[in-house]
Amino acid sequence: MKTFNLKRIVFLLLIALAIIFVCSLFKDQIKNGMQNSFSGVKSFFWNLTTRDSKSCNFNEASYDIKLSRLSLLEEENVLLKEIIGISLHEDYVFEIAGVTQKNILEDVIAVNKGEKDGIKEGMPVLTSEKALVGKVFKTYPDYSEILLITSKKSVIDIKIISEGDYAIAKGEDNLKIALDSLEKKSLVKEGDVCITSSLGGHYEEGLLVGKISSITNLASEVFKTGSIEPFFNLNDLDKVLIIKNDK
Amino acid sequence: MISKILKIFLLIFFWFFILLLETSLLNSFNLMLLLVIIINLIEDPESNLGIVSAFLAGILIDFNTTTYEFGIFSLSFVIFSLSVKIILIKFLKIPYVSWLPKI
Numbered sequence: 001m002k003t004f005n006l007k008r009i010v011f012l013l014l015i016a017l018a019i020i021f022v023c024s025l026f027k028d029q030i031k032n033g034m035q036n037s038f039s040g041v042k043s044f045f046w047n048l049t050t051r052d053s054k055s056c057n058f059n060e061a062s063y064d065i066k067l068s069r070l071s072l073l074e075e076e077n078v079l080l081k082e083i084i085g086i087s088l089h090e091d092y093v094f095e096i097a098g099v100t101q102k103n104i105l106e107d108v109i110a111v112n113k114g115e116k117d118g119i120k121e122g123m124p125v126l127t128s129e130k131a132l133v134g135k136v137f138k139t140y141p142d143y144s145e146i147l148l149i150t151s152k153k154s155v156i157d158i159k160i161i162s163e164g165d166y167a168i169a170k171g172e173d174n175l176k177i178a179l180d181s182l183e184k185k186s187l188v189k190e191g192d193v194c195i196t197s198s199l200g201g202h203y204e205e206g207l208l209v210g211k212i213s214s215i216t217n218l219a220s221e222v223f224k225t226g227s228i229e230p231f232f233n234l235n236d237l238d239k240v241l242i243i244k245n246d247k
Numbered sequence: 248m249i250s251k252i253l254k255i256f257l258l259i260f261f262w263f264f265i266l267l268l269e270t271s272l273l274n275s276f277n278l279m280l281l282l283v284i285i286i287n288l289i290e291d292p293e294s295n296l297g298i299v300s301a302f303l304a305g306i307l308i309d310f311n312t313t314t315y316e317f318g319i320f321s322l323s324f325v326i327f328s329l330s331v332k333i334i335l336i337k338f339l340k341i342p343y344v345s346w347l348p349k350i
Binding site: 038100102153 | 270271279302306308309312313314317318321325326
């Protein structure tokens with residue numbers, strides 16, 4: 001019992017508080033330094049999971065290097081075509097960024113582009129298929145943090161394409177989105193596609209949000225509610241597009 | 248004293264590696280929290296390894312979260328670790344593993 005008396009506990013807590021206070025003063029610099037120093041390792045680990053789940057190209061690589069190179073080029077080609085498609089049709093100025101990590105306990109991802117690349121807070125982030133991923137939440141000199149649309153802090157005004165009805169998509173964390181404020185008279189059904197609406201003023205209209213996976217119509221509720229399955233899959237997300245000239 | 252500092256440095260590297268794994272590879276599994284709980288339960292209650300580990304894991308999580316207040320995880324992990332130790336010393340005697348290094 002000599003180790004843990006009251007004095008020692010108070011002493012340990014005071015040391016912890018002092019270190020936390022000092023670290024909080026230099027939080028942003030330390031975060032940027034940590035991210036900058038280990039972004040290569042993080043990208044390597046992140047790509048291990050994304051590549052495995054995307055296709056078997058990388059497993060084949062060990063058997064046939066040439067075939068692997070071809071498939072890589074093909075993938076790159078598809079990505080570039082999609083990107084060119086977006087830029088031609090929408091005149092977006094975008095920055096391609098690589099995902100390096102997902103933050104613990106929250107729906108926030110980090111990408112390897114930051115203030116030095118002209119990234120600013122609030123810029124929308126898309127997948128190459130034009131599906132909305134989220135928006136830039138915080139920027140550091142060498143990296144940025146993206147708040148996913150599935151985060152509890154994210155609320156988006158959406159439009160359901162089939163019926164033209166408006167609703168709200170609220171993030172619920174753990175990569176889930178809730179559908180809210182859908183009018184009772186709405187004929188929206190499961191499987192309908194949701195896009196961003198310009199009503200909220202946060203995003204440009206027409207970015208893909210997700211597909212309605214369930215609808216609940218409770219008599220006690222004023223609106224219909226439900227859930228939305230986002231179009232992006234975190235396991236497939238190795239590159240994202242940050243739109244730099246969004247309003 | 249030097250060996251103590253060396254052990255703390257090794258512990259910092261260990262937790263940093265776990266953080267890298269967790270944020271990049273196991274993005275839906277909280278390995279750090281699980282390890283902190285396990286270390287605190289199985290180590291000698293008189294050792295400080297659990298408390299230092301809890302603090303290091305907590306502060307790394309703090310550095311890795313954006314929407315939470317800075318320091319919330321490190322403080323709560325340290326308080327959790329101290330509570331486990333007090334319970335294990337005063338009220339509940341369970342066998343501990345002897346091969347875990349002591350700080």
